[in-house]
Amino acid sequence: KAGVTQTPRYLIKTRGQQVTLSCSPISGHRSVSWYQQTPGQGLQFLFEYFSETQRNKGNFPGRFSGRQFSNSRSEMNVSTLELGDSALYLCASSLFPESTDTQYFGPGTRLTVL
Amino acid sequence: GQQLNQSPQSMFIQEGEDVSMNCTSSSIFNTWLWYKQDPGEGPVLLIALYKAGELTSNGRLTAQFGITRKDSFLNISASIPSDVGIYFCAGSNAGNMLTFGGGTRLMVKP
Numbered sequence: 727k728a729g730v731t732q733t734p735r736y737l738i739k740t741r742g743q744q745v746t747l748s749c750s751p752i753s754g755h756r757s758v759s760w761y762q763q764t765p766g767q768g769l770q771f772l773f774e775y776f777s778e779t780q781r782n783k784g785n786f787p788g789r790f791s792g793r794q795f796s797n798s799r800s801e802m803n804v805s806t807l808e809l810g811d812s813a814l815y816l817c818a819s820s821l822f823p824e825s826t827d828t829q830y831f832g833p834g835t836r837l838t839v840l
Numbered sequence: 841g842q843q844l845n846q847s848p849q850s851m852f853i854q855e856g857e858d859v860s861m862n863c864t865s866s867s868i869f870n871t872w873l874w875y876k877q878d879p880g881e882g883p884v885l886l887i888a889l890y891k892a893g894e895l896t897s898n899g900r901l902t903a904q905f906g907i908t909r910k911d912s913f914l915n916i917s918a919s920i921p922s923d924v925g926i927y928f929c930a931g932s933n934a935g936n937m938l939t940f941g942g943g944t945r946l947m948v949k950p
Binding site: 730757759761768769770771774781782784816818820823824825826827829830831832833834 | 871873880881882883884885888928930932934935936937938939940941942943
């Protein structure tokens with residue numbers, strides 16, 4: 727069974743640009759969550775999607791947005807990039823929103839903003 | 841920012857030693873989880889705890905959910921080289937919306 731797939735794995739952008747990251751969950755998983763990991767702030771929850779609806783949102787500015795498609799694949803978008811957005815962005819999928827013990831993380835997309 | 845205080849931040853281990861790390865919070869969590877992250881990979885769930893006072897084992901790993909719901913610890917017995925990595929605690933009150941600790945980096949003594 728394939729794991730969580732994130733594309734691209736590495737990305738370099740410049741300040742002011744926007745970026746879209748993609749996440750394909752494990753087959754059959756319908757809940758997708760996104761996290762930002764930085765050396766300074768650690769792992770922080772961005773948002774969670776289930777059945778194409780955002781269920782929870784972390785404390786991030788409106789420049790960070792996401793969506794989920796009918797096949798459960800998810801994308802997150804960051805507009806007007808800032809240097810501080812450089813981070814590892816992790817996607818996790820689970821069967822359902824409350825099934826924390828079935829949540830699996832992908833390898834992440836490393837975003838560098840210059 | 842983070843709400844979970846995880847300690848120690850880093851530690852050196854020698855093969856065969858037992859290892860302990862803990863996590864404390866200023867607020868209550870209904871679920872506590874422990875993850876391990878290796879370089880270039882996402883965190884992998886080690887143990888999930890759902891009930892205050894619960895003690896759960898997974899092989900050489902043992903974790904406990906504190907009675908006050910504000911803390912948890914993880915013990916690794918008889919450590920081996922592949923235990924090296926970063927361990928994270930996480931708490932949840934709303935399904936998959938996790939709050940993570942700052943991590944404990946386990947390294948091998950030279």
